[in-house]
Every structure is written in structure tokens, then in C-alpha cells.
Amino acid sequence: MARTIKMKIKKSGSEYRVLVLVKHPMETGRRKDKKTGKLVPAHYIETMTFSLNGKLVAEANMGTGVSKNPLLGISLTAAKPGDKVSIHWADNKGESGSVESVVK
Amino acid sequence: MKRLIVTVTLTGFAMVVAAGAWATPKDDIAQYQGYYKKRFPGVALQSYSDGVNVLPQYAARRANWELLMEFPPYEAEMDKARAEWAKPFANGKTFSDCFKNNPPATKYPYVDAKGDMRSVVGDVNRCLKANGEKPIKNLKTGKIARLVAAFKEQFNGQKMAVNVNSPAALKWYDRGKKIYWTRRGQLNFSCASCHVQNAGNQIRGDVLGAGLGQGTGFPVYRTKWMLKGKPWGTLHRRYAGCNKNVRAKPFKPQSKEYLALEFYQAVMNTGISLKVPSQRQ
Amino acid sequence: MQRRTFLQNTVAGAVLVTASGVGLLNPRKAQAAWPKAAFAAVKSKDSVKALFGDAEIVEGGITLKAPLQAENGAVVPLKITTSLPNVEEIAVVVEKNPFPLTSRLKVFPGSGGYFAVRVKMAKTSKVYVYVKAGDKVHVAAQEIKVTIGGCGG
Numbered sequence: 341m342a343r344t345i346k347m348k349i350k351k352s353g354s355e356y357r358v359l360v361l362v363k364h365p366m367e368t369g370r371r372k373d374k375k376t377g378k379l380v381p382a383h384y385i386e387t388m389t390f391s392l393n394g395k396l397v398a399e400a401n402m403g404t405g406v407s408k409n410p411l412l413g414i415s416l417t418a419a420k421p422g423d424k425v426s427i428h429w430a431d432n433k434g435e436s437g438s439v440e441s442v443v444k
Numbered sequence: 445m446k447r448l449i450v451t452v453t454l455t456g457f458a459m460v461v462a463a464g465a466w467a468t469p470k471d472d473i474a475q476y477q478g479y480y481k482k483r484f485p486g487v488a489l490q491s492y493s494d495g496v497n498v499l500p501q502y503a504a505r506r507a508n509w510e511l512l513m514e515f516p517p518y519e520a521e522m523d524k525a526r527a528e529w530a531k532p533f534a535n536g537k538t539f540s541d542c543f544k545n546n547p548p549a550t551k552y553p554y555v556d557a558k559g560d561m562r563s564v565v566g567d568v569n570r571c572l573k574a575n576g577e578k579p580i581k582n583l584k585t586g587k588i589a590r591l592v593a594a595f596k597e598q599f600n601g602q603k604m605a606v607n608v609n610s611p612a613a614l615k616w617y618d619r620g621k622k623i624y625w626t627r628r629g630q631l632n633f634s635c636a637s638c639h640v641q642n643a644g645n646q647i648r649g650d651v652l653g654a655g656l657g658q659g660t661g662f663p664v665y666r667t668k669w670m671l672k673g674k675p676w677g678t679l680h681r682r683y684a685g686c687n688k689n690v691r692a693k694p695f696k697p698q699s700k701e702y703l704a705l706e707f708y709q710a711v712m713n714t715g716i717s718l719k720v721p722s723q724r725q
Numbered sequence: 726m727q728r729r730t731f732l733q734n735t736v737a738g739a740v741l742v743t744a745s746g747v748g749l750l751n752p753r754k755a756q757a758a759w760p761k762a763a764f765a766a767v768k769s770k771d772s773v774k775a776l777f778g779d780a781e782i783v784e785g786g787i788t789l790k791a792p793l794q795a796e797n798g799a800v801v802p803l804k805i806t807t808s809l810p811n812v813e814e815i816a817v818v819v820e821k822n823p824f825p826l827t828s829r830l831k832v833f834p835g836s837g838g839y840f841a842v843r844v845k846m847a848k849t850s851k852v853y854v855y856v857k858a859g860d861k862v863h864v865a866a867q868e869i870k871v872t873i874g875g876c877g878g
Contacts (some may be wrong), residue, residue: 346520359515368845370823386759390836397835399756403764405819405827405845407800408671411515413841414830417820430755504870508792511802513839650874667797668875677878685878725796725875 347427349416356416356443358390360427361409368404376407388429390414419443469608469617469711476640476712480656483643492657493719501644502651509723516723517675518665521590522597528587529594533575539591542571549599549718551606553707559612562702565591565678583697584684589663589676596663596720604660604713613707620708623701624655629692635705659709661722668725676721679706756831763826769818772826773855776816780862782855787865789854798846798871807838809858815840821850846871 349356362385368383382404390398396414398414416425421443428438477489484499491498495508532538547554568591569579580588581660608617610632624635638647639655646652662679669675669702677685678700693702763775773782790804805815814828815838827844838856845854849870856863 344520344524346523348515348519353837355839357839359841361515361517361520363520387755389755392835394755395835397801397833399831399833400828400842401754401759401764401831402828403824403826405822405824407843407845409517409839411517411843412828412830413515413804413839414832415837415839416835417837418835504794505792505796507790508794508796508802511790511792511804511841512800512843514802514804647876648874649872651878667800669878671799672795684876686876689876690876 343435343437345427345429345437347425347439347441349425349441352415356419357413358416358425358427359411359413360388360439361411362429363409364424364429364431366402366406366408366410367406372443381431383431385410385429385431388412388427391426391428392416392419393424394426416443469614472621473712473714477656477715479640480643480654484654489715490717492654492713492716493660493722495655495657495661495722495724496651497643499651499654501646505651505725508725512667517667517670518593518666518721518723521665521675522593522721525590525594528590533572533577535575539568539571539595541575543567543595548602549596549720550604552604553703553710554607555610555613555616561616561700561707563698563703563706564595565680566698566703568592568595577634582677583683585669585676587676589678590683592678593663593676593721596718599718600720601717603715603717604710606707606710606714608711616704616707617711618708619700620704620706620711623705624708629687629690631690631692633690635686655709655712657713657716659706660713660716661719661724663720664722664724666724756833760829763829764824766826767824769820769853771816772824773816773853776814776826776829777855777857777862780857780860782862782864784864786858786863787854787856788869789852789865791852791867791869793868794870794872795846797875798848801846801852801869801871802843803841803854805838805840805850805854805856807856807858807863809838809856809863812838812856812858814855814857815857816821817842817844817861818853818855819844819846819850820853822847 344390346361350417364385365383367383371380373380384404385402388400389396395396400412423441424440426438426440429437487498496502497506529539553561556562565583565588572579582588608614627634638652642652643654661681664677665675666677669677680697683702687694763772765806766772766775786807786809788806795801812832813852814829814831817827819827828842830840846869851866853864853866
């Protein structure tokens, strides 16, 4: 089942701000499972790319220091209504996901 | 000077509680809301639906809440909640079909013709049963909380106005008021001990929220609970947590005790707008 | 005739090269590898060095919105804005974390000086925000208190 991902695009002055929330455990690898007593392996989003009309405008790299169910936000300096924003994430276990939205 | 005012106000409260029958809910509301107005002069009545975040003692942490609210963690869940609310039952009916005959969220909880206290949680399950569906067992978190949120958010911005005008409702009100002001648990605290007398003060590194407004934002989405995988909480889940904190045995969700308490708090919140759901730590 | 065709081809070729350079052909593909050394560093100065080498670090030009005290160390929201021109990279380092580098944003044309992220903080610590703009690396810092609390279940 795909992990829930939600994007918001807000106008901020002459720019747009894109906020994205992904439901992801962002496990550090240092937490013990209470039932088994074993360490839960590290499982975290490594990279998230942000594209405007197919062109890469920003790329975020994360480690285990980013919170569970991570939120990230970037700005778009040259977007206009009708433009397509797409976000793609990939984690250290090879899982990935994406979401698209249109600037209103 | 400040301590003196607090003492005088508390004596006033004690008088009202002791007298019981002759103090009307209207008097109580004026006194309760007036107390917080004096204690937190910069805080407008409507702000109390934002809970502890509006208290001056919370200033160092307020930016935490403000930043989270730029994209509240519950937003992704609310899409799910609205879909669950709208999904037809096997017989084709929906929750809206039941609730169009119920009061608006601003008048919940309410006392029905039989003298029973009706909460949104209770009416969601009544609706399921009436339409041949299984009622929801978990009354503290998950689906039940999402459904309550989906119903109540339709009334956001509207002011609380529960009805205390019948003898049956007054009985429930007095019962709830008594529970609120009665000390319990090993720590021997009442709801009022923390949320009236010590509103804004610190306890174990936390700032105590004001009792006024509590409930207007429920269900709540808590960071603390999100980290454990059960982010949503109904009001009665929160009551149980509080009771456990003072080492008192919690009542069951939707018990008469918690329904009465919910009713009393709803009456004290008269005039405050709904703001559902809420993001809290 | 021949020259015009040649020029047309050259222009088309140039566009193609540029496009693949910034990922037009493959927008989902990351531009660079995940910076393993930087994320594995246990001392904040080592994570900074892994990202920015021996670049000169100067103060100022960055606005950090963050709580003075966190509600919960596991989810501390931060908002970084800067009006420095030519922002290339923004990085967030939590000094007292086991691995201080939490995240870094590479900014390409089309995006600007804004980064929002929610980080974990193991304990009260200074949070450092680095912004590479032009040939300098700017820094801003703020201490965020982390206490253990959380009433109510």
C-alpha cells in the first residue's frame, strides 16, 4: 500500500511555497521493538526531489534526524497558476513514492 | 495583590459549588469565564479554543505550535476522515442521513427525551446500529475520532450553545459540575485544581491549560500519540489520561461520569467557537 | 543552407545537454548521491566540513523561526528564510544529536531561499543553519530547549 503523501502549495509574496507531508516511520535504527526486544532497523527517506513542469528545482537529502512523518518545504521563485509541481521520494530500503499538484 | 484576587475568586467558586441548587448555569458561566478574563487579561474569549498555546506562560513553545499549524499533521488524516464520513453503508444510507435529524455540533452533548446524554461518539454508533452496521468498539482513537472530526468540522467557527433548560439536563449539569470540582486519585487533585487554580502554572515541565475552552477543539491530534502510532484522541480518551496522571482510576469512555463532565465543560464553553480538530503536543 | 542547419543542430544539442544536466529528461532522478559521510559524522564540525569543505563561514543573512522550547524533542519544526542572492544549499545541524546533520536542501534555479523541516532533537542543543550562497557559507544558530513532559496519557 502506498504511503500517504500530501502536498500544499501556498502563495507567499511573489513566490509560492510547497509543503509536503509523507507518512514514513523515519526509524533511526536505534529503537528497540518492545515486543521482540530487537532493534528496529533504520528506515528513512534519503532523498526528495521537487520538480516544476518536469524540471528539477530542488532536492532534499535527509538522515535519521528528520522527524517521523516528515514535513518538508521549499519555495518556487518562478511558478504561475497552471504549472505542475511533482515531488518524488526514495528511502534507504528502496521504497519510493510521489505526488503531483497544479499551482492554482 | 494577585494572590489575593485568586483567593477571593476561589472562595466565590466554593460558595457556588457548596450552594449547588440555587446557582444557575448562567451564573456559573459568567463566574467561570470571568475568572479567566481576570487571570489572563490579554487572552480573548474566542482564543480559548486554541488551548494552552494562547497562555502567556506558553510563549517559549508557541512557535512550535504555530509552525506545525502551517501544515497540521492531521490534514492528511482529515481527507481519510471525510471519506469515511461520506461512505454509504451497505443499505445505501450515510452518516449525514442520521445526523440531519440531530442537533448541530454546537449543541452537543444534549439530553434526549428519555433523559439520556447524547454525545457525537454515541450518536455515531447509534447511526451504525440503526443501519445494520457494526458499532465501533474503540471509543478513544482511530476511526471514531476521525468520524467525530468530520462531523464537527462542518460547524467550525460556530459558537457553543448547549441546552441546559430541562430538569433532566440540569441534573446532568450538576453531576458534571460535581465531578469537575471533586478531588480524586492518590494526588488528590480535581480538574479545577490544575485547570482553574493553577491554569498557566507549570507541572513537571508542562504548562497547565485553562479549563475554559477545553473540548471545543476535540478530537485532538497529539504529537505524543502520533509517535506511538495512535495520534487521534476523543475527549474521553483525554479525560482518562488526566485521571491516570493524578493516579485516579479512569472511567470508561462514554461512561455517565465522562458524559456528565463533557456536558458541564460544554456549558462552561458557551459562546466559544468550535475549532476541530486540534493539534497539540 | 548547410550553415543554418549546423547552427540549428548545435542549438538543439545545447538544449538537450542543459536539460539532462538539470534532470529535465529524468525529473525523478536525484542529481547527486546521498552525502553519506556528512550524515555519518558524529561531530557537527565534521558534518559541516563534509558538506562545505574549508569554505569561509560568516554570520548573518538568515532568519530562523524555531521555538525557544520544543513541545516534543521528536518533532521540532523549523522554518528557514534568507534573502541572500544565489542560494545553492541549505543545511540543518543539531549540535548535540548523535548524528548532527539532519537534512540539507540543494537549491536550483526555480527555487529560492526557503526551507521548512521538522527535526528530532535528542536534548537541549544549539541548532545551526548553514546557507551556501555564492562563494560564501552563512550561518545562523539558536538554542532550542528540550524537556520531557506530556500530560494526559
